[in-house]
Amino acid sequence: MTGVISLLPEHVLIPPSTGAEGLSRYLAGGGYAPVPEPDRLLDLIGAAGLRGRGGAGFPAAVKLRAVRDAPGPHVVVANGEEGEPGSVKDRWLLRHRPHAVLDGLRLAAAVTRAGRGCVYLSDDPAEQAVRRALAERPSDLPVDVVRTEHTYVAGEETAVVRRIDGGPALPTAKPPRPFESGVGGAPTLVANVETLARIALIHARPDATDLVAGAQLVTLSGAGDAALVEVPAGTHLKVLADLRGYGRAEAVLLGGLFGGLYGEGWTDLPLDHDQMRAAGGALGCGALYFTGPRDCxxxxxxxxxxxxxxxxxxxxxxxxxxxxxxxxxxxxxxxxxxxxxxxxxxxxxxxxxxxxxxxxxxxxxxxxxxxxxxxxxxxxxxxxxxxxxxxxxxxxxxxxxxxxxxx
Ligand code: SF4
Structure with a gap:
């Protein structure tokens, strides 16, 4: 069984009551506020230090700026295909907070001057929630929904572009990267859906940009119950493990399958891209698998x-x-x-x-x-x-x- 827990001092992406968030609740939280001057929003995202949540942890403002500055018509893509088997955050977000993702896509389009958006996913309930939200949202950005198969590589950014263009969801050699030549050859922002939802909340909550940008959705799993948890930046793995009784784990598999195995000392690791990298691992998409007493x-x-x-x-x-x-x-x-x-x-x-x-x-x-x-x-x-x-x-x-x- 997978639980949903927030460890933040106030609710950000995990709301007090779960269930899909409709338009009225999203609007009541400040959603779909008028688009600000794009450069101001870009500066706000940069100042908040938001990093991408697809796995690489690249600064979101740098990626937005690269697309904006490339010549030509632009495209923005909400990437909701999470190929890591141990991660559920992206599908949960699309199912439960589709408006936050679509609002973030609208804002990303404004910043990059994109005239077209796309939601890329493989999950049936997520698609239904997104289509319902698209039908009621107060935004005129044209947005397509593109289905893909659920595989480990289907969410890789060049695979996303290839699939949207009608090909197989398989990576291509880089360069070019999508910000140079993406969907239909246009400079394309491929952004993880959690990244987009956080952009929307940074805009809606200018009083809490650091909290919103620093917080992280993490999927915990192991021999016991799993959990989707939203935690403050830098939370130590021991705090997370204790939520589900994994505190005595011999090993932790970091970052989904991307960050490697960590042994003694894992309790002191913080959820931080740079510190995990310095320790020889990787935070990736924030999925953690803890070994149980009978595991090797x-x-x-x-x-x-x-x-x-x-x-x-x-x-x-x-x-x-x-x-x-x-x-x-x-x-x-x-x-x-x-x-x-x-x-x-x-x-x-x-x-x-x-x-x-x-x-x-x-x-x-x-x-x-x-x-x-x-x-x-x-x-x-x-x-x-x-x-x-x-x-x-x-x-x-x-x-x-x-x-x-x-x-
Ligand atoms: S064959 Fe190449 S593109 Fe395919 S999964 Fe392996 S490294 Fe990635």
Missing amino acids: PLAVAVEAVSYLAAQSARQCGVCVSGTGALADTLAAVARGEAGDDAVGKLRRWSEQLPGRGACGLLDAAARIAGTLLTHFPDRIDTHHRPGCPACAGAAPEDGRRFTVPVP
């Missing part, structure tokens, strides 16, 4: 990398062979059947493979392998012989262990 970090790594290998779009040779080799070698280590050179190979691949695919999937797989070696050398030693009960059943490619139901 190696089994978690095997399942995560097997899932990623199965999700490879199979476009880049290095990704197909790299994720496959990582998954097979990790599985052999977990079964106690690996050769003496297995750890050396995993170390070499974890250092050499990142950055060589067209998207971040290969990087995610390599980071899981690398962080496993860094944080759990003793656990790898104990797998020299078969017999780890947790690893005996490891390797499903369907990502079931990490999949969280949307609350």
Whole structure:
């Protein structure tokens, strides 16, 4: 079961009562206020320090400015396709707060001078909520709804553009990036739906811009109940884990599957892109998986990398062979059947493979392998012989262990 919790001193994106927010409630909270002078809004977003919530944590104002400054007609896209199996925040937002997302899209269009918007998603209830909200919103920005399949790579920004243009939802080589040449060749802002909702609330709540921009939606999961939580910037993982009884976890999988495995010391990690990166991990989309008492970090790594290998779009040779080799070698280590050179190979691949695919999937797989070696050398030693009960059943490619139901 997935709960919904706010740890903020006041409600921001998680309202006091859940259920889809209709137009009247959204308007009562200051939504759809007249569009301000675009440069002033851009300055407000920049001053608040808002960072994108799709995973990379790029400053939102810098991305908006890049699209605005590119020549030509512009397009804005609300990206609601969350491919990380352990994340539910984007689908929850589209289902429960569609007006905040659409208002953010309207404001992003004003800032970038875009004449056309698009909501990109794969979730049926989210699509219904968005279509209802589109029908009643007081905005004349033309907005299309584009469906995609639910895969790990479908939300990657070049895959988003390719799908909206009628192709498959698969990443393309960069450059060009969408801000240079995106939908139909136009400079395009592809923004995560949480980023857009926070832009809308920064505009509606000029008294609370720091709180709105710093807060974060996080999905917690593990052996017990899951939760979608909105927390202040910099909240430590221990605080989050204690909400669901995960405080004694041996390991945490960070950032969905993107941020790697973290062992001893995870309790002191804060939800902060820069500090997580400095610690060798990544915050990604803010999804955290905590191991349970009967888990083995190696089994978690095997399942995560097997899932990623199965999700490879199979476009880049290095990704197909790299994720496959990582998954097979990790599985052999977990079964106690690996050769003496297995750890050396995993170390070499974890250092050499990142950055060589067209998207971040290969990087995610390599980071899981690398962080496993860094944080759990003793656990790898104990797998020299078969017999780890947790690893005996490891390797499903369907990502079931990490999949969280949307609350
Ligand atoms: S890195 Fe892998 S998943 Fe990403 S585009 Fe290349 S083949 Fe596809």
